[in-house]
Amino acid sequence: MHELSLAEEVIRLAGSEAISRNAISVSEITLEVGNLSGIDADAFEFALAILSENSIIDKSGIKIIRKKGTGICHSCGIEFEMEHRIDECPGCHSLPEEIKGGNEFRVVSMVVELDDSN
Numbered sequence: 001m002h003e004l005s006l007a008e009e010v011i012r013l014a015g016s017e018a019i020s021r022n023a024i025s026v027s028e029i030t031l032e033v034g035n036l037s038g039i040d041a042d043a044f045e046f047a048l049a050i051l052s053e054n055s056i057i058d059k060s061g062i063k064i065i066r067k068k069g070t071g072i073c074h075s076c077g078i079e080f081e082m083e084h085r086i087d088e089c090p091g092c093h094s095l096p097e098e099i100k101g102g103n104e105f106r107v108v109s110m111v112v113e114l115d116d117s118n
């Protein structure tokens with residue numbers, strides 16, 4: 001389950017980001033996961049929830065934005081939502097010429113709490 005190692009990576013990233021900004025904690029972290037990225041967003045969210053315990057993002061609000069891929073049909077030109085990489089055009093059953101979005105896996109934003117005691 002590579003969602004687990006991705007979650008570890010995100011926590012590591014959040015940790016070094018927090019240190020570089022002199023933050024004491026991370027209050028919110030927002031991530032984007034595309035449905036064609038090969039990452040199971042639910043499994044990832046679950047892994048993150050488990051691994052975040054006692055980590056820098058333990059008390060953070062974790063937001064996962066699920067992005068859907070859109071295919072553009074080569075034959076009839078329509079745009080359609082894709083659940084899987086192999087989805088065909090619902091109109092003419094051609095494979096899409098172009099796939100827009102759905103590959104996302106990134107940290108969109110992070111809100112940190114600064115140590116203002118000094």
Ligand SMILES: [Zn+2]
Pocket residue numbers: 073074075076077078089090091092093094
């Ligand atoms: Zn088509």
